[in-house]
Amino acid sequence: MLKPRARALGIPFGTYKPGRWNALTDVPGVTVGHTTIVRGEGALKVGKGPVRTGVTAILPNGAKIYDERVIGGGFVLNGAGEVSGLMQVFEWGLIETPILLTNTYAVGQVADATVAYLSERHPEIGRTDDVVLPIVGECDDSFLNDIVGRHVKPEHVVAAIETAATGPVAEGSVGAGTGMMTFEYAGGIGTASRRVTIEGELLDTGTAAATNRFTVGVLVLSNFGRVIDLRIAGFPLGAVLAPKYAGTLKRPVNVGSIITVVATDAPLLSHQLSRLSKRAALGIGRMGSYGSHYSGEIVVAFSTANRVPRKTKRMTTRIEILLDERLDPLYEAVIEATEEAIVNALFAARDMKGVDDHFVPAAPVDDIVSELKTRGFVK
Amino acid sequence: MLKPRARALGIPFGTYKPGRWNALTDVPGVTVGHTTIVRGEGALKVGKGPVRTGVTAILPNGAKIYDERVIGGGFVLNGAGEVSGLMQVFEWGLIETPILLTNTYAVGQVADATVAYLSERHPEIGRTDDVVLPIVGECDDSFLNDIVGRHVKPEHVVAAIETAATGPVAEGSVGAGTGMMTFEYAGGIGTASRRVTIEGELLDTGTAAATNRFTVGVLVLSNFGRVIDLRIAGFPLGAVLAPKYAGTLKRPVNVGSIITVVATDAPLLSHQLSRLSKRAALGIGRMGSYGSHYSGEIVVAFSTANRVPRKTKRMTTRIEILLDERLDPLYEAVIEATEEAIVNALFAARDMKGVDDHFVPAAPVDDIVSELKTRGFVK
């Protein structure tokens, strides 16, 4: 049975309303799939396990992403990590593959499997001077997972892509987040969304932006933070929780990383998506991140509103874009959604035991809610 | 009489201790000077006033900065503003002039006056192929100040530079902050500092880093935010204050800007200072900024630990630098100090009336403290 999400427990996350599923998938056309790999117990035997890892696939435009690309951007708050393919996103402002999330040592295999997968479906690849560079982000799950064993196989990648769906998104210790830790508690995948109304007169009809209501969704692969750093709804809960937590882990763990994917149906250009990504980083900061030296804090963003065809006889494209000065509500919304996505990752997970019996507890949700209630943050 | 600072009122700002003056000037060798220009009342007559503006000068190395440069860096959270000279800081990683803060339309005059000032003191300038590009940051004080009248004159710049001193730093509606607004309350200049102990064995003696205790100081020219956005100690106070505030201003005001100057005696390289600057931006975010489209949020940072001589016969320089992986406490400290500096700007100011009788109230400090006490944030 699913645990209740933070919002259902009364935790406040700002003023904008979430979308139907309060998830990245509230952005129409965006689908998410997870492959969770949990196998074995006990002492680490490299290549055998225990395995606590997985793959999460985000499809900005389903199976059509190769031919009908979306506009993309991003921001690197702290580049102590990897999102392969991001260099080309920054150069071209386009996303043309699924976005895959996984563990640090699976980046190569996941990139390879994605290349193979796309090539099978697009036989012109390799025959027409056309190639793709997959987007693969990572965090390090080695406290729980036999990372060196490299257990993510092509079928796991294919499964994550092919099961990607709209609707609610599984959170916590699932997909790429299976072996991840958020503020030293279990859980890696979280998501949230916001509905935003943008002011201003509409252009004539029939266009991508024939509305002034847009959705922004956030999905995090969260693997960062120490208990002491945790803030929820602004309140520095970490100071309250840390004394009880002390000694829980078998050995100290690095502060980790967080990969954030932002999606929106607002018609944004690449530089606007990069600006939006910077605001996602502010949301991470509000949760307690100080961008630790070892923490890869990287944001990728895309807009589904304008599709850029891979092949066209056209010289130009005509697109409708949101005026820069209209972006503020989206900036606020992405901060809220980022905070909520991280808390969702934290609240959804259950206790997790992994390599060498390393034990990572689920976050003490009841305690957290009770502490926030006492202080008037939760009614 | 000075108003009590936020810390004295019990507002919590994290775990690191401030330096002696809880100011940028706690970094040894760093001095700060203000020129405050307040003149006239009533209706705006461009060129006549009313004038509510000024200049703030930060000297990283006193009168010697031209000859004995310091290492610098920075970060642009939202580049809707100007810090002249920053391009060269990013290229060379050096700061070789005072850092001046003023209003948007005084940047040209302040840059010109600084050039004149430096040239008088360094007669080789202009005779030996050597020039300097002054660093001048700005915010827009036109709600209170006759900005188009351009009332900042060379003598104001010289006074700010020449009166720069160590010790306590005046805050609130003073210097460049005279006509500024923070969360729609009066006040622009705030400062704070932190003492940080860095782990690790020291090298042998006699070097810049013959200690593991360092200071990081922050000074803000704060002119950003709406009441509704205000967070203090993480608590979203804005929602509480906004209803009472509604209708206070004669007309709506843009969300503004914030220029942040970070100083430290920790021996950092340029890229490390730029990383530190990114964390200052996280502090701005924690205060409630979402990096509004119109808000120039720009950080300049320098380290006083290593001096880079302007002229040398040497081929190389030998410097001692903090290892990247030791930086985390400085990252945390700069976030804390940035938050506190902004609150200090807010708490220090008094009511201010300016052009066209535009009235900007001082922040309701008693209310704020009381609200925070009720919620257990202040004991």
Add this chain to the structure above:
Amino acid sequence: MLKPRARALGIPFGTYKPGRWNALTDVPGVTVGHTTIVRGEGALKVGKGPVRTGVTAILPNGAKIYDERVIGGGFVLNGAGEVSGLMQVFEWGLIETPILLTNTYAVGQVADATVAYLSERHPEIGRTDDVVLPIVGECDDSFLNDIVGRHVKPEHVVAAIETAATGPVAEGSVGAGTGMMTFEYAGGIGTASRRVTIEGELLDTGTAAATNRFTVGVLVLSNFGRVIDLRIAGFPLGAVLAPKYAGTLKRPVNVGSIITVVATDAPLLSHQLSRLSKRAALGIGRMGSYGSHYSGEIVVAFSTANRVPRKTKRMTTRIEILLDERLDPLYEAVIEATEEAIVNALFAARDMKGVDDHFVPAAPVDDIVSELKTRGFVK
């Protein structure tokens, strides 16, 4: 009488044809104005002269630029210099003021004069929370000019803006280029243009891009290079010229800087203009620049095709843009035009004597052409 331009002398500059005037002004709507300030002779008396300097104004959209902004971008090859206002160009991707070029120590005064000029014409500035940050680029002309005397006055700036015109552009020791040196020869301003045909089907009619023929223009404020570095049409002429040149200057001179302005009527976005700017840098490299430490090599680019209104009730804008994959001819053309603009600066100037009787010769055009003829570069 004007000296013949390099192209008329048979120097080859690639394969694309220039526009009517082979100048930045071939881009429809773009105007250029110069104020040249030459006064005094003999020994340098700071504040008296001799004066060999000036201002060059580039208006991307005439007097309407404040209200009807153009899309802009840029690239910093070596940031040892200043183009004030560029930070906001990078953030917003917009240019909303004239672009001014001048000497290093006039940046402040020129920025101030531009602010004053725009405020007079737009009285809402300073009354409605709206300000502008002028774009002012510089090179150091102190070998010939009393730079510390700061002789550029507001009337010079206004004159450059108000005399800006379409048609042929004066080159060499004129405007901001008056006291500048190119490869140690006299001359600073040069310009060139290219007509480019882009492949691909047109969209329907009546739009900015209802043609596939575009113009790209380049104007340089060139103040870089040693004789030895000079390459023309790829040929390393410097090695031939340097022995004859040796001893010409009274004292060694730094390698200097070059500010490059690129204009086009091709409908480009900001990131495309930044990519175009990078290619202008490749053109500078082909002329012999190695991006010397002290050489500020900075490119600003804009497209006149899409105007972005300052005030609009609209939420979105609909624009037609060139597809990224169609840009290659523009990349080639901007390299060619940059090379030709620099050679034009070199060939147009005459001998110049300045402060302390520093003498800078005109480039030996006949020798250069003759050397290139001998080697088959000129027919």
Add this chain to the structure above:
Amino acid sequence: MLKPRARALGIPFGTYKPGRWNALTDVPGVTVGHTTIVRGEGALKVGKGPVRTGVTAILPNGAKIYDERVIGGGFVLNGAGEVSGLMQVFEWGLIETPILLTNTYAVGQVADATVAYLSERHPEIGRTDDVVLPIVGECDDSFLNDIVGRHVKPEHVVAAIETAATGPVAEGSVGAGTGMMTFEYAGGIGTASRRVTIEGELLDTGTAAATNRFTVGVLVLSNFGRVIDLRIAGFPLGAVLAPKYAGTLKRPVNVGSIITVVATDAPLLSHQLSRLSKRAALGIGRMGSYGSHYSGEIVVAFSTANRVPRKTKRMTTRIEILLDERLDPLYEAVIEATEEAIVNALFAARDMKGVDDHFVPAAPVDDIVSELKTRGFVK
């Protein structure tokens, strides 16, 4: 038998002298290894071949690179490609793995194999919260190679790393360059070096920089350019060669990419290495690149002078670094070496036939030399 290198044929490449092998390996401690994979002929059968690809490994510090890291930087001229791991190089300024070059679709497998290789040799990986992100650069060899078949296997990667050696470096159609094309001729790997004397007094003895003589080496994986673009020693040879070449290829080929690796024993910091990398891009521009939209032009640079230990109890490190203003000779040298490395790639290769009998001729070296002689470029 090896073909003579361009320098031996009299082609001029500037004024600095090359090192002993005129190769990247002239930088002491830097080793290079190739694995060349050539298998099969005739029609493309994905997964079967023909195979024309390989791996090139560059070891900045031999087997010790994981524990004794070097300082690194880079520059992206056109980011239409991938160098995985570069984000962390930019963030930390460190290189801690071998640098691998290969084809576009082998990036995943090569990254994976490198991770496995390093993990075997450093069993603490995955057990102590420590991971590495390998640096893998790519170009697209699909005109000649069954790229979709993904024929690069772990043993190829290991072989390239383990056979890495100092001394002469094989060039042309070898290693990662096996199936690559340079200006539409066969050949992908080229290398060159320069010896540079830096002015200035030495510090006291016993340090990394107890000399003022340094080496800068360049190795390219070159896969860019059309015949028409080719310039050698500045001369636009392409226009001469293109008519003869027309029709040679079975189908048009994209303009391709070039990955450039720069090594030096000069003691440089990360930002200095990034500046050096920009100058390598100028060298690529001088060869005829205009940075085509599809061409990934990416530079990675490192300095062997200062080692940064992975584990240390120290708080700081003391390093000796070249003063920024001393860098100019290195800037010039890296441009020269980049040009020569590309010509070496071009001159070393022989005719290559690959998938679907696609035929790529060797460059017509005799013709080229003869054309240059006629014009006085070669004596």
